[in-house]
Amino acid sequence: MDLDELVFHPWVAQGPRKVPTFVGGSGSYVIDADGRRYLDFSSQLVFTNLGHQHPRIVAAIKQQADRLCTLAPAHASDIRGKAAQLIVEVAPEGLGHVLFTTGGTEAIEHAVRMARLHNGRPKVLAAYRSYHGSTTTSIHLTGDPRRWANDTGAAGAVHFFGPFLYRSVFGSGTPEEECERALAHLEQVILLEGPSTISALVLESVIGSSGVIVPPAGYLRGVRDLCTRHDIVYIADEVLIGFGRTGAWFGVDHEGVSPDLLVFAKGVNSGYVPLGGVLIGNPIFETFTKRPYPAGMTYSGHPLACAAAVGAIGAMHDEGTVAAAARLGTEILGPGLTELAEQHPCVGDVRGIGGLWTVELVRDRLNKEPLVPVGATGEANAPMTAFARGCIDRNLVPLVLGNRIHVAPPLNLSDADASTGLVILDEALSAADKYMA
Numbered sequence: 001m002d003l004d005e006l007v008f009h010p011w012v013a014q015g016p017r018k019v020p021t022f023v024g025g026s027g028s029y030v031i032d033a034d035g036r037r038y039l040d041f042s043s044q045l046v047f048t049n050l051g052h053q054h055p056r057i058v059a060a061i062k063q064q065a066d067r068l069c070t071l072a073p074a075h076a077s078d079i080r081g082k083a084a085q086l087i088v089e090v091a092p093e094g095l096g097h098v099l100f101t102t103g104g105t106e107a108i109e110h111a112v113r114m115a116r117l118h119n120g121r122p123k124v125l126a127a128y129r130s131y132h133g134s135t136t137t138s139i140h141l142t143g144d145p146r147r148w149a150n151d152t153g154a155a156g157a158v159h160f161f162g163p164f165l166y167r168s169v170f171g172s173g174t175p176e177e178e179c180e181r182a183l184a185h186l187e188q189v190i191l192l193e194g195p196s197t198i199s200a201l202v203l204e205s206v207i208g209s210s211g212v213i214v215p216p217a218g219y220l221r222g223v224r225d226l227c228t229r230h231d232i233v234y235i236a237d238e239v240l241i242g243f244g245r246t247g248a249w250f251g252v253d254h255e256g257v258s259p260d261l262l263v264f265a266k267g268v269n270s271g272y273v274p275l276g277g278v279l280i281g282n283p284i285f286e287t288f289t290k291r292p293y294p295a296g297m298t299y300s301g302h303p304l305a306c307a308a309a310v311g312a313i314g315a316m317h318d319e320g321t322v323a324a325a326a327r328l329g330t331e332i333l334g335p336g337l338t339e340l341a342e343q344h345p346c347v348g349d350v351r352g353i354g355g356l357w358t359v360e361l362v363r364d365r366l367n368k369e370p371l372v373p374v375g376a377t378g379e380a381n382a383p384m385t386a387f388a389r390g391c392i393d394r395n396l397v398p399l400v401l402g403n404r405i406h407v408a409p410p411l412n413l414s415d416a417d418a419s420t421g422l423v424i425l426d427e428a429l430s431a432a433d434k435y436m437a
């Protein structure tokens with residue numbers, strides 16, 4: 001019996017699957033049960049920022065396992081404190097405390113709860129093209145179609161359009177226009193919803209799994225100003241992009257902006273042991289010096305997860321990972337993927353930053369009709385399935401989402417592996433070209 005059949009898999013219909021079984025990994029590669037090595041161009045779900053089996057992270061976990069595997073959150077822990085210190089040191093200005101969670105969605109839940117307890121207002125604004133997690137509050141804040149099947153209408157979630165020049169809802173022709181119009185739209189939403197009813201605004205600083213959308217210059221600054229003007233808590237969701245993915249420690253760093261709360265997970269320890277958290281600014285921290293924070297988790301600040309964070313952040317400093325991610329974008333992936341777009345008629349757009357890119361596939365470059373419709377499965381999804389199969393057959397793990405190929409390798413990917421990966425993407429894209437209108 002295939003033991004994988006005993007596992008209930010998230011996001012998909014259950015049933016037998018034809019996928020490799022991975023048993024090992026090394027750097028940018030995962031290794032299957034037959035010893036076949038696959039280049040990981042997904043960083044799994046964009047979290048192995050330092051690749052697989054990084055010796056520094058593995059050693060940190062082992063060392064902590066030998067000392068003290070676990071400890072309740074109420075006790076002081078040296079390794080938890082060290083992890084908090086390293087996180088605060090690289091965080092945007094003014095974020096001086098950390099609530100640890102076991103992942104991203106839990107951290108979003110807590111950030112929103114903190115905001116509501118802080119100002120007593122009910123509503124939270126979030127962008128349509130967004131993903132914030134799959135527990136109750138975070139899936140309702142999620143703007144993209146992953147929300148639909150869960151849409152029982154959590155009170156208070158209000159969606160707005162963020163900037164997205166390729167498919168502009170504002171009819172813009174330039175990034176400057178898109179920025180100005182998206183901010184004017186957001187201000188209208190705030191004014192019409194009633195500023196005094198809005199507790200928080202949650203925004204991915206670069207939209208990740210809902211499209212890899214880098215905001216135009218000035219947008220995050222504008223959001224910060226609107227939140228300040230209307231006393232709205234600005235929550236930056238940096239779960240997917242925090243800790244170097246965009247070529248900066250955090251996405252907000254590209255604009256020198258400090259949110260009131262910043263949510264992280266994934267890259268904080270490359271996902272070796274589940275960890276997420278909320279970085280908390282002083283005004284909200286102050287709220288909870290006067291009264292208890294009415295929530296907690298058994299595994300908040302788990303020592304093994306914190307040890308992995310200490311190992312990972314230390315390695316990122318010593319190995320220059322953030323600068324390497326920036327270079328990966330400007331010198332390797334950006335030019336390489338743009339060249340692919342020129343050769344493949346099914347590519348409608350290439351966009352990204354640092355170590356996070358997407359290749360958006362369309363039926364027709366002029367009308368930009370997606371190559372597969374939203375939520376496509378079976379025959380309707382054949383072009384994307386053909387592309388993914390083409391990658392796996394050539395020993396590359398891709399990340400395919402709807403009509404998009406997300407390119408998010410480990411940030412310490414070697415130039416040679418990057419070239420290998422781009423050649424495989426090129427070959428696999430030929431399979432998708434065949435489905436053009």
Ligand SMILES: Cc1ncc(COP(=O)(O)O)c(C=O)c1O
Binds near residue numbers: 104108132133265276
């Ligand atoms: C931007 C963003 N926020 C929140 C989450 C939820 O994180 P988790 O899957 O760790 O719960 C994700 C997950 O991919 C994400 O990309």
